[in-house]
Amino acid sequence: MGKPRVLVVGTGFAGYHCLRTLERVLPADAADLVAVNPTDYMLYVPLLPEVAGGSLDPRRVAVPLRPKLPRTRLVQAHATGLDLAARTCTVVDVEGREQVLEWDRLVLTAGSVTRLMSIPGVAEHAFGFKSVAEAVYLRDHVLRQVELAELATDPAERAARATFVVVGAGYTGTELVAQGQQLTRSALRGRSGLSESQVKWVLVDMAPRVLPGLDERLSGPAARVLRARGADVRLETSVEEVTANCARLTDGSEIPTRTLVWCVGVRPDPLVESVKLATVKGRVAVDPTLAVPTNPHMFAAGDIAAVPDVFNDGKPTPMTAQHAQRQGKLAGRNVAASLGHGAVGTYRHRDLGFVVDLAGAQAVADPLHVPLTGLPAKAVARGYHLLAMPGNRLRVAVDWLTELVARRQVVQFGLVPEAGVRLGDAEKIGVGPR
Numbered sequence: 001m002g003k004p005r006v007l008v009v010g011t012g013f014a015g016y017h018c019l020r021t022l023e024r025v026l027p028a029d030a031a032d033l034v035a036v037n038p039t040d041y042m043l044y045v046p047l048l049p050e051v052a053g054g055s056l057d058p059r060r061v062a063v064p065l066r067p068k069l070p071r072t073r074l075v076q077a078h079a080t081g082l083d084l085a086a087r088t089c090t091v092v093d094v095e096g097r098e099q100v101l102e103w104d105r106l107v108l109t110a111g112s113v114t115r116l117m118s119i120p121g122v123a124e125h126a127f128g129f130k131s132v133a134e135a136v137y138l139r140d141h142v143l144r145q146v147e148l149a150e151l152a153t154d155p156a157e158r159a160a161r162a163t164f165v166v167v168g169a170g171y172t173g174t175e176l177v178a179q180g181q182q183l184t185r186s187a188l189r190g191r192s193g194l195s196e197s198q199v200k201w202v203l204v205d206m207a208p209r210v211l212p213g214l215d216e217r218l219s220g221p222a223a224r225v226l227r228a229r230g231a232d233v234r235l236e237t238s239v240e241e242v243t244a245n246c247a248r249l250t251d252g253s254e255i256p257t258r259t260l261v262w263c264v265g266v267r268p269d270p271l272v273e274s275v276k277l278a279t280v281k282g283r284v285a286v287d288p289t290l291a292v293p294t295n296p297h298m299f300a301a302g303d304i305a306a307v308p309d310v311f312n313d314g315k316p317t318p319m320t321a322q323h324a325q326r327q328g329k330l331a332g333r334n335v336a337a338s339l340g341h342g343a344v345g346t347y348r349h350r351d352l353g354f355v356v357d358l359a360g361a362q363a364v365a366d367p368l369h370v371p372l373t374g375l376p377a378k379a380v381a382r383g384y385h386l387l388a389m390p391g392n393r394l395r396v397a398v399d400w401l402t403e404l405v406a407r408r409q410v411v412q413f414g415l416v417p418e419a420g421v422r423l424g425d426a427e428k429i430g431v432g433p434r
Contacts, residue, residue, distance in 0.1 A: 021332025053179025
């Protein structure tokens with residue numbers, strides 16, 4: 001008999017930190033570590049809005065896996081199916097080749113995908129925002145629309161091209177609007193055919209306030225910052241229909257636009273649907289040790305897992321990077337314990353606060369639940385990201401320092417094709433949101 005194989009599906013926050021912990025805790029000859037992921041990097045999702053806004057190089061948010069996980073064999077592919085009885089996982093690489101991987105311990109950390117709703121036109125015309133490709137495409141698209149709006153002779157076309165709609169006033173949507181406002185402001189420098197007052201950013205959400213998951217002492221200042229910069233924040237309303245040139249809202253209003261970005265929410269990766277496991281709101285049910293109760297050799301962590309929160313009456317923990325990172329570490333320790341190295345632990349973590357970067361000198365944060373705004377919050381936000389990032393910290397810090405003394409670069413490369421970044425296309429071809 002050879003060494004047991006530990007298979008980790010997904011290398012987001014949970015999967016990456018699980019593997020880092022396994023490499024640290026397990027002796028070199030204790031197990032073979034294998035990771036399945038469609039890319040060779042761990043994506044630091046919280047900084048994607050800065051990539052879309054042009055303030056960060058796309059490479060800064062992509063942490064290379066192989067230098068960080070030298071003992072792990074990476075299989076670049078999508079996991080498409082699981083056979084729990086045979087202990088196998090079927091994967092398909094980018095060239096469509098199928099492979100079957102065996103495992104002795106399985107850790108599901110495949111994360112989440114964009115949640116599509118049955119709203120006419122969303123899949124066909126809305127852009128997703130969960131990958132580097134989508135962030136880069138959106139940056140280019142926004143700059144292209146500014147260019148075309150300036151050249152347009154029809155006032156209606158000009159207004160539609162210069163209007164950008166973001167659906168979802170959570171962390172991602174709020175930060176995206178803030179970064180987008182700064183991007184278009186930079187793009188307008190030196191242009192005489194289009195004024196800043198003609199460019200509009202619209203933030204739409206069913207919630208009664210921006211950042212509904214945060215304390216009102218933070219959501220209020222965040223909304224005021226966006227509105228002071230000219231953003232149109234529409235709350236307690238949603239999208240009823242999307243066409244190629246218009247977004248119709250549930251309040252009866254219509255917004256002529258060529259750009260609608262979907263940041264409403266996420267759901268667990270469809271891999272969960274391929275196997276018969278108990279779920280809680282679509283997430284794999286696990287016990288406090290992150291083990292699947294019906295399969296002692298299987299664990300799950302992060303967005304794909306319904307981890308009971310002891311500080312919230314046992315309800316599943318929120319789908320946040322903070323929880324995914326800590327659950328990944330615990331999963332690594334408990335997998336190692338199941339192989340005879342270390343002791344089993346249970347998940348206990350109370351949120352230490354959140355940060356929301358609003359671009360420029362603005363941010364909101366509540367470290368240890370102490371509300372901060374402005375420059376103090378900005379310092380906390382950037383300090384948190386530098387500490388939380390598993391790599392590229394110096395490069396990110398240099399980009400931020402450069403932004404203080406130099407103007408934001410507004411260049412469109414056109415490297416990412418439109419196919420795959422619209423929500424419907426991404427669902428079909430297995431890229432983008434997946």
